[in-house]
Amino acid sequence: MAILATPKGQVEFLGPLIRESIEPLDMNKNLNNFRRASRQKEALLQVSDLPEGIVYVAKHANEIIGYVLFQHPSEFGRWNKHPRLLELGAIEISRDWKCMGIASKLLHEAFKNPELEEYIVITTEFYWHWDLEGSGLSVWQYQRMLKKLFGSVGFKRRHTDDPEILEHSANMLMVRFGKTITDVHLKAFEDLTYQASIFV
Numbered sequence: 001m002a003i004l005a006t007p008k009g010q011v012e013f014l015g016p017l018i019r020e021s022i023e024p025l026d027m028n029k030n031l032n033n034f035r036r037a038s039r040q041k042e043a044l045l046q047v048s049d050l051p052e053g054i055v056y057v058a059k060h061a062n063e064i065i066g067y068v069l070f071q072h073p074s075e076f077g078r079w080n081k082h083p084r085l086l087e088l089g090a091i092e093i094s095r096d097w098k099c100m101g102i103a104s105k106l107l108h109e110a111f112k113n114p115e116l117e118e119y120i121v122i123t124t125e126f127y128w129h130w131d132l133e134g135s136g137l138s139v140w141q142y143q144r145m146l147k148k149l150f151g152s153v154g155f156k157r158r159h160t161d162d163p164e165i166l167e168h169s170a171n172m173l174m175v176r177f178g179k180t181i182t183d184v185h186l187k188a189f190e191d192l193t194y195q196a197s198i199f200v
């Protein structure tokens with residue numbers, strides 16, 4: 001089990017977790033960037049139940065203070081059509097624990113999981129999900145911060161004609177290719193990034 005010493009005490013990094021390991025843990029009440037903390041805990045449990053769902057948490061004492069989730073992409077978008085693709089659905093660190101290197105360590109721990117090397121992992125970053133107010137960063141500074149954070153575990157920005165990404169120039173698609181991804185799966189991914197060209 002990995003541990004990080006922070007000015008507020010030791011943080012442990014756990015995963016991949018099953019429902020039974022998540023259930024007894026408390027959820028820090030400020031894990032509310034995407035939804036109320038209680039509902040976010042429910043989302044963690046639901047992802048852990050999915051066949052391809054992967055949950056890693058950062059924990060202090062008995063409390064979850066951060067998490068990162070991986071799952072098969074939603075059936076409504078194009079990415080779901082790829083056979084070896086997972087989406088990093090969310091990463092969040094409680095504002096009580098921000099800027100202590102926890103997100104960075106959590107990602108590094110999660111990507112030690114050899115299972116993730118068998119996937120193309122994407123993150124679709126929409127600026128309306130970002131904590132601009134809490135961070136004090138501008139949209140462009142926040143984008144740079146995320147590019148660096150995800151870049152530290154091998155994600156690279158990719159251009160795409162996905163209409164949701166194109167809705168704002170700060171939005172971005174970032175991709176990490178697992179070490180055992182085949183050329184066939186790479187080609188399938190390339191074909192998905194620009195779909196409009198199929199109809200030209």
Ligand SMILES: CC(C)(COP(=O)(O)OP(=O)(O)OC[C@H]1O[C@@H](n2cnc3c(N)ncnc32)[C@H](O)[C@@H]1OP(=O)(O)O)[C@@H](O)C(=O)NCCC(=O)NCCS
Nearest residue numbers: 033090091092093098099100101102103104130131135145
């Ligand atoms: C983005 C987020 C996960 C970062 O968590 P964190 O634990 O504070 O990040 P870390 O401490 O590991 O910092 C990672 C890097 O980002 C930088 N950073 C993070 N927050 C910052 C801030 N508010 N201002 C300036 N730099 C910041 C750190 O300095 C660090 O850079 P470095 O590697 O050069 O030292 C956290 O702010 C969060 O939960 N935000 C809300 C949800 C969100 O936006 N998720 C991402 C999209 S899914």
